Amino acid sequence: MARIVMKFGGTSMAGVERIRSVAARVKREVAAGNQVAVVVSAMAGETDRLVNFCREASSLYDPREYDVVVASGEQVTSGLLAIALQAIGVPARSWLGWQLPVRTSDAFARARIEEIDTHAIDAALAAGEVAVIPGFQGVAANNRIATLGRGGSDTSAVAVAAAMKADRCDIYTDVDGVYTTDPRIVPRARKLRQVTYEEMLELASVGAKVLQTRSVGLAMKEGVRVQVLSSFTAHDAPMADTLPGTMIVGEEEIEDLERQLITGIAHDKNEAKITLTAVADKPGSVAAIFEPLAAASINVDMIIQNIAHQTGSTDVTFTVPAADLARSIEVLNQARAAIGFSELVHDTRVAKISVVGVGMRSHAGVASTMFSTLGARGINILAISTSEIKVSVLIHEDETELAVRLLHTAYGLDAEDAA
Numbered sequence: 001m002a003r004i005v006m007k008f009g010g011t012s013m014a015g016v017e018r019i020r021s022v023a024a025r026v027k028r029e030v031a032a033g034n035q036v037a038v039v040v041s042a043m044a045g046e047t048d049r050l051v052n053f054c055r056e057a058s059s060l061y062d063p064r065e066y067d068v069v070v071a072s073g074e075q076v077t078s079g080l081l082a083i084a085l086q087a088i089g090v091p092a093r094s095w096l097g098w099q100l101p102v103r104t105s106d107a108f109a110r111a112r113i114e115e116i117d118t119h120a121i122d123a124a125l126a127a128g129e130v131a132v133i134p135g136f137q138g139v140a141a142n143n144r145i146a147t148l149g150r151g152g153s154d155t156s157a158v159a160v161a162a163a164m165k166a167d168r169c170d171i172y173t174d175v176d177g178v179y180t181t182d183p184r185i186v187p188r189a190r191k192l193r194q195v196t197y198e199e200m201l202e203l204a205s206v207g208a209k210v211l212q213t214r215s216v217g218l219a220m221k222e223g224v225r226v227q228v229l230s231s232f233t234a235h236d237a238p239m240a241d242t243l244p245g246t247m248i249v250g251e252e253e254i255e256d257l258e259r260q261l262i263t264g265i266a267h268d269k270n271e272a273k274i275t276l277t278a279v280a281d282k283p284g285s286v287a288a289i290f291e292p293l294a295a296a297s298i299n300v301d302m303i304i305q306n307i308a309h310q311t312g313s314t315d316v317t318f319t320v321p322a323a324d325l326a327r328s329i330e331v332l333n334q335a336r337a338a339i340g341f342s343e344l345v346h347d348t349r350v351a352k353i354s355v356v357g358v359g360m361r362s363h364a365g366v367a368s369t370m371f372s373t374l375g376a377r378g379i380n381i382l383a384i385s386t387s388e389i390k391v392s393v394l395i396h397e398d399e400t401e402l403a404v405r406l407l408h409t410a411y412g413l414d415a416e417d418a419a
Contacts, residue, residue, distance in 0.1 A: 001033045001034060001035060002034045002035070002167040002168070003034070003035045003037075003125070003164060003165065003166045003167050004029060004034050004035070004036050004037075004166060004167060004168060004169075004170060005036075005037050005038075005039060005157055005160050005161040005164070005166045005168075005169040005170065006025075006026060006029065006036060006037070006038045006039070006170050006172065007038070007039040007040070007041075007135065007153065007154065007156075007157035007169065007170065007171045007172065008022050008038065008039075008040050008041065008172045008231055009041045009044075009153065009171075009172065009173050009174070009231075010041045010042060010043060010044035010045070010046070010047075011044045011173070011174045011231075012041075012172055012173070012174075012231040012232075013040055013041060013042070013043050013044070013077045013081075014043050014044040014045075015043065016080065016084075018231075019077065019080050019081055019084050020084050021231070022038075022040075022081060022084070022172075022231065023081060023084035023085045023087075023088055023090070024088065025172075025231065026038055026081075026085060026090065026130060027085070027088055027089075027090050030090055030128075030130060035125040035126075036125075036130050036131075037121055037125065037130070037131040037132075037133060037160060037164060037166070038081065038130060038131070038132045038133065039133050039134075039135045039153060039156050039157040039160055040074060040077045040078050040081055040132065040133070040134060040135060040153070041073075041074060041077065041135055041136065041153040042073025042074050042076070042077055042136070043073065043076070043077060046073040046076075047070055047073050047136075047150070050069050050070045050072065050073055051066075051070060053069060054066045054069055054070070063108035063109045064108050064144050064145075066108070066109055067108050067109060067137075067144070067145050067146050067147045068145050070109075070136075070147055071097070071134070071136065071137040071145050071147050074134030074135055074136050074137060074153070075094075075096060075134055077134070078094040078095075078096070078132045078133065078134040079094050079132075081094070081132050082094045082130075082132045085130055085132070090130055091127070091128055091129040091130065092129060092130040092131075092132055093124065093129060093130075093131070093132065094132045094133070094134070095120060095121070095124075095131055095132065095133050096134060096137070097133075097134060097137040097138040097139055097145070098138075098139040098143065098145065099120070100116060100117050100118075100120055100121065100133070101116075101117055101138065101139045102115075102116050102137070102138035102139065102156070102159070103115040103116070103117075103138060103139060103140075104138035104139065104140050104146045104148070105140065105146070106140040106141050106144070106146065107146075108140070108144070108146050108147070109146075109147055109149060110147075110148070110149040111138060111140060111146035111147060111148055111149075112148070113138060113148065113155065113156070113159045115163075116159055116160060116163035116164075118163045118164045121133075121160070121163075121164050122164065125164075133156070133160060134156075135152060135153025135154070135155075135156035135157060136148055136152040136153045136156055137152075137156070138156075148214075149214075151212035151214075151215075152212070152214070154171060154211055154212040154214075154215035155212060155214045155215040155218055157169055157171060157215070158215045158218045158219045158222070158224050158226065159218060159222075161224045161226075162218070162219075162222035162223075162224050166224070167225070168224075168225040168226070168227055168247075169219070169224050169225070169226045169227070170226075170227045170229055171211065171215075171226060171227065171228055171229070172229050172230065172231035173210065173228060173229070173230065173231065174230065174231070174232060175210060175228070175230060176191065176228075176229065176230035176245050177191040177192065177228050177229070177230075177245035177246035178191070178192050178195050178200065178203070178208070178210050178228055178245075178246040178248075178264070179191050179192065179264070180192065180263070180264045180265065180408065180413040181264060181265040181266070181267075181404055181408050181413070182267070182404070185267075185401050185404050185405065186404060186405050186408045186414070188408070188414040188415045189408065189413070189414075189415065190413065190414075190415040191245070191246065192246050192263065192264070193246065193247065194246070194247050194248075194249060194253065194254050195246055195247075195248050195249075195263060195264075196248075196249065196250065196251050196254055196263075196358055197216060197219060197220035197248060197249070197250060198220070198251075198358060198389055199263045199264070199356050199357065199358055199389065200216045200248045201213065201216045201217055201220060202354070202356045202387065202389060202390045203263075203264055203266050203354075203356050204216050206266045206268055206352060206354035206356070206390065206392060207266040207267050207268030207270075207352065207354065208264070208266045210228055211226070211228065211248070216248065219248060220250075223250065225247060225248070225249055226247070226248040227245055227246070227247050227248070228245045228246045228248070229245040230245065251358065254358075261357055261359035261360070261363050261366070261411065261412075262355050262356070262357040262359065262360075262366070262411040262412075262413065263356055263357040263358070263359075264355075264356055264357070264413075265353070265354065265355050265356070265404055265407050265408055265411070265413070266353075266354045266356065267351055267352065267353050267354070267400050267403075267404050268351065268352045268354075269322075269350075269351045269397050269400060270321060270322045270323065271301070271319050271320075271321065271322055271348075271350050271351065271352050271394065272319060272320055272321070272322045272324075272325040272328075272346060272347065272348045272350070273317060273318075273319050273346065273347045273348075273350050273382065273383070273394065274317070274318055274319070274320060274325075274328060274329075274332070274344065274345070274346050275315055275316070275317040275344070275345045275346075276289060276315065276316045276317075276332070276339065276341035276342075276343075276344055277313075277315050277341060277342045277343045277344075277345065278311070278313040278314075278315070278341060278342035278343070279313060279314055279315065279316050279339065279340060279341045280312065280313055280340050281312050281313055281314045282312075285314075285339070285340070286305065286316065288335065288338050288339045288340075289316060289318075289332070289335075289339055289341075290318075292331050292332070292334070292335045293320070293328060293331055293332070296327060296328075296331045298320055298321075298324045298327060298328050298331065299320065299321060299324075300318050300319070300320055301318070301319045301320070301352070301385060301392075302317075302318060302319045302352075302383035302384065302385040302392065302394055303316070303317070303318045303383075303385075304316070304317040304318070304383050304384075305317075313342075316341075317382075317383060318383075319350070319352070319383060319394060322348055325346060325348065329344060329346065332344060349396060349397050349398070350382060350394050350395065350396060350397055351394070351395055351396070351397040351399075351400040351403075352392050352393070352394055353392065353393050353394075353395060353400065353403050353404065353407065354390055354391065354392040354393075355370055355390070355391050355392075355407060355411065356389060356390045357389060358389050360388065360389050360390075360391075361388060361389065366391060367386070367391045369410055369411065370391055370393065370407060370410075371393075373406050373407055373410040374393070374395070374403060374406065374407075377402065377406060379395055379396075379399050379402070379403055379406075380395065380396070381393045381394070381395060382394040382395060382396075
C-alpha cells in the first residue's frame with residue numbers, strides 16, 4: 001500500500017464530466033489499495049473570472065478580500081469531486097485550507113506555506129476515506145484566508161505530499177510528461193522518463209510550462225518524488241505506477257547520469273530587453289541601476305555591460321519579465337538623476353532560449369555548440385547568462401522556433417523513431 005497525492009489542474013476539472021473522469025481515476029488508485037489525498041485546482045478560466053470581478057469592484061481592492069473571492073474556485077471543485085467520488089462508492093470528503101489547517105504567511109495573494117497539520121488527513125486515510133483538498137489556499141494569522149499566487153495548486157500538492165510523507169505526488173495535467181522541448185515546435189521531441197529536481201527547476205524558470213517553479217523548489221527541498229502525467233488518457237490506460245509519465249527525482253535516482261549531457265531546451269518569449277546608454281563608467285553605477293529595481297521586486301535576468309566609451313561612459317543592457325517592463329521603465333526614470341543615463345531603449349521582440357542538463361558539470365563544449373549552431377544560421381545573440389547546468393541566450397523572437405529546432409538536433413535530442 002502506498003500513500004499518494006494526486007493533483008488535478010484546471011483543464012482536468014473543467015466541468016462535471018471531467019470531474020467524473022477524475023473521480024474514476026481516483027477510484028482506481030483506491031481499489032489498488034493505496035491511500036489517496038487529492039489536491040484540485042479551480043475549473044479552467046474560473047480564477048481569471050474571479051480576479052476580474054475584484055478588479056471591476058475596485059482597482060484598489062483589499063488583498064485579504066481578494067483572497068476570499070479567488071479561493072472560492074477551488075472550494076467548488078473540491079466539493080464537486082467529493083460528491084462525484086461518493087456517487088461511485090468511494091468514501092470521500094473535502095477539507096478546506098482553514099479546516100486542516102494549511103498555515104501560511106500573511107502575504108495575501110502571494111502567501112507561502114509555513115505548516116500543514118496532517119492529523120485530519122491521517123485520520124481520513126486510515127479510515128479508508130479520500131481527502132479532497134483545494135489547492136492554492138491556506139489560512140494566515142487571525143484566521144484570514146490566504147492564497148499562494150497563480151499556479152499555487154502545484155505547490156499545495158507538493159506541500160501536502162511532504163507533510164503526509166507520501167510515496168509520491170502525481171500531478172495530472174494536459175500533457176503526458178516532460179519533453180526534451182515543446183513538441184509543437186519539434187515533433188521529434190522525446191518524453192523524458194526521469195528529470196532531476198535541479199533540471200526541472202531550471203526548465204520551469206526559463207519557460208517550460210509543465211510545473212510551477214515554486215512547487216519544484218519545494219519538492220527538491222523536501223525530497224518529494226513528483227510524477228507528471230496526463231489526465232486525458234483513456235480510462236483503461238495502465239495505472240500511473242506501471243506506465244509513468246516523467247518522474248522528477250534527486251540525482252541519486254537518475255540512471256546513467258554521466259551519459260545525459262543535455263536534458264531539454266526551453267524557450268520564453270515573455271522577456272523584455274532594456275538598454276541604458278551613456279552610464280558613468282565608475283564604481284557604484286551598476287548598483288544605482290539594479291537597487292531600485294530590486295526594491296520594486298522586479299527580477300533582472302541577463303546583464304551585459306558594454307566596453308567603456310572614450311567619454312568615460314558605458315551602455316548597460318539587461319532583461320526583465322515583459323509584464324514588468326512598464327514598471328521597470330517608471331522605476332528607472334524616477335532614479336535617472338542617481339543613475340545618470342542618457343537614454344533608455346527597450347525591446348519586447350526578444351526571446352530567451354535555454355539548454356539545460358546536469359551533464360554540463362562534467363562535459364565541456366556545451367556553450368560553444370550552442371553559439372556555433374546559432375551562428376551558422378545567422379541567428380544573432382543579444383545577451384548570454386549561465387548557471388552550473390544551464391546556458392541561456394537572448395535572440396530576436398522571430399527566430400525562436402528555428403533556434404529551438406536547430407539546437408534540439410545539434411545536441412542529439414531528436415527521437416529516433418519519430419515520423
